[in-house]
Amino acid sequence: MKSFSTETYVSIQELENIVGTAGICQQQDIEAFWQERVEKAVAPGTSIACTVYPHTQQELAAVIAWASKNRCAVLPCGSGSKLDWGSLVQLDPVKPPDRELCEPSFLQGSGGLIAVSTARLNRLVEHAVGDLTVTAEAGMKFVDLQEILGASGQFLPIDPAYRQQATLGGIIATADTGSLRHRYRGVRDLLLGITFVRSDGKIATGGGRVVKNVAGYDLMKLLTGAYGTLGVISQVTFRVYPLPESSGTVILTGETNALAEAAQILLSSALTPTAVDLLSPQLVEKLNLGKGSGLVVRFQSIGESVKQQSARLLEVAQKLGLQGTSCRDNDEDQLWQRLPETVWNYAQNSPIICKIGIRPSEAVKAINELPVQDALIHAGSGLGVLRFETATAETLLQIRRKCEAKGGFLTVLVAPTQIKQELDVWGYTGSAIDLMRRIKQEFDPENILNPNRSILKGS
Numbered sequence: 001m002k003s004f005s006t007e008t009y010v011s012i013q014e015l016e017n018i019v020g021t022a023g024i025c026q027q028q029d030i031e032a033f034w035q036e037r038v039e040k041a042v043a044p045g046t047s048i049a050c051t052v053y054p055h056t057q058q059e060l061a062a063v064i065a066w067a068s069k070n071r072c073a074v075l076p077c078g079s080g081s082k083l084d085w086g087s088l089v090q091l092d093p094v095k096p097p098d099r100e101l102c103e104p105s106f107l108q109g110s111g112g113l114i115a116v117s118t119a120r121l122n123r124l125v126e127h128a129v130g131d132l133t134v135t136a137e138a139g140m141k142f143v144d145l146q147e148i149l150g151a152s153g154q155f156l157p158i159d160p161a162y163r164q165q166a167t168l169g170g171i172i173a174t175a176d177t178g179s180l181r182h183r184y185r186g187v188r189d190l191l192l193g194i195t196f197v198r199s200d201g202k203i204a205t206g207g208g209r210v211v212k213n214v215a216g217y218d219l220m221k222l223l224t225g226a227y228g229t230l231g232v233i234s235q236v237t238f239r240v241y242p243l244p245e246s247s248g249t250v251i252l253t254g255e256t257n258a259l260a261e262a263a264q265i266l267l268s269s270a271l272t273p274t275a276v277d278l279l280s281p282q283l284v285e286k287l288n289l290g291k292g293s294g295l296v297v298r299f300q301s302i303g304e305s306v307k308q309q310s311a312r313l314l315e316v317a318q319k320l321g322l323q324g325t326s327c328r329d330n331d332e333d334q335l336w337q338r339l340p341e342t343v344w345n346y347a348q349n350s351p352i353i354c355k356i357g358i359r360p361s362e363a364v365k366a367i368n369e370l371p372v373q374d375a376l377i378h379a380g381s382g383l384g385v386l387r388f389e390t391a392t393a394e395t396l397l398q399i400r401r402k403c404e405a406k407g408g409f410l411t412v413l414v415a416p417t418q419i420k421q422e423l424d425v426w427g428y429t430g431s432a433i434d435l436m437r438r439i440k441q442e443f444d445p446e447n448i449l450n451p452n453r454s455i456l457k458g459s
Contacts, residue, residue: 040084051115065201075115076228078167085413087425090452135237138169157184161344169233175225183274191220193237199444230443244300253290254322260364280367280375352388352415358408393422
């Protein structure tokens with residue numbers, strides 16, 4: 001792949017011709033919040049020259065085409081809530097392109113990198129209520145879409161991190177499903193269609209706007225979890241579901257072996273929970289849910305079904321000597337709001353947050369054995385989140401080895417820059433590296449999209 005200069009010269013005038021003066025925020029004018037997000041996303045010595053805000057898909061395509069023509073790297077983003085997840089964006093030093101340095105219309109980019117935000121591509125395209133599908137632009141915020149769907153008695157069954165700020169494109173790029181994955185599967189399983197801008201500025205589509213669609217390649221799965229390295233998502237179509245009539249949550253706490261048995265009984269039973277989350281003792285205590293490890297189970301269906309299923313699980317808990325309580329209405333809503341906020345919050349103390357994957361049968365032992373402050377693991381899939389207030393790179397590597405010994409993995413999402421530079425953030429050891437390298441070469445031969453953020457580099 002070709003590299004990009006660390007001294008690419010950004011033509012502000014050319015970009016203004018595409019998005020207008022109001023569509024560009026130069027480096028010196030970037031607000032403090034955005035500056036902080038970018039600093040955490042890029043390697044030391046790398047910074048953005050400006051942030052560009054296209055208003056339409058055509059403007060987005062023109063901006064990416066301009067970047068490709070001018071050999072300028074692109075940091076795709078939405079609202080920036082997960083901009084610093086994963087490895088750091090870093091430009092490879094090469095000889096800068098031949099420019100007239102005295103030309104006044106060119107400003108020297110501090111790193112040959114521009115951020116391109118889809119935040120203003122936030123319109124609803126189509127809501128087919130009867131077909132249970134919705135199409136929207138990638139910059140639409142998750143909470144805004146849920147409000148639109150809720151007016152028709154429907155919802156998108158995803159529970160992302162930073163739900164107030166998260167955009168649809170960012171959720172797809174990071175494959176951020178959350179606790180509802182247990183019942184509704186992952187982001188890629190809810191995606192019906194996708195439109196994205198290729199690295200050469202061409203607009204491409206995959207899938208469609210109907211549930212039963214077999215047209216073209218399944219690009220939805222390829223772009224989900226690609227962290228913006230294969231294309232810039234501009235429009236998406238999701239499958240949606242009717243809002244449940246009733247909801248209730250059962251909380252079990254107690255001894256590890258008993259909790260593991262309760263989880264196994266639940267997962268092998270005829271009960272149909274929408275979420276089954278294992279919590280570390282520290283997280284249980286922080287949420288004031290009791291003592292010991294925790295199992296939080298949510299049922300959503302018609303009212304009578306929720307009552308019966310909750311009662312059945314409480315009976316199992318009693319037989320196993322576990323503490324069992326149930327909550328509904330406001331208490332339940334507050335619990336499911338506080339749970340992700342507690343795990344993902346890093347406004348204070350700059351914690352380290354990792355994604356974990358292990359065999360589900362090992363999940364209960366893992367949350368008690370691993371040296372973490374907070375841990376949340378989805379019992380049905382073995383995927384989850386580990387949170388450390390403090391940790392060294394060596395500590396993370398030791399935990400990764402323990403996860404791999406249990407048939408899993410550990411990926412560092414949020415961490416200080418120094419830690420990310422000391423280890424392989426992704427930790428991938430599979431055999432698909434060559435295949436992924438070829439895919440990246442096909443989609444982004446000039447390596448302009450999130451350079452060095454790919455799992456291929458691991459840096």
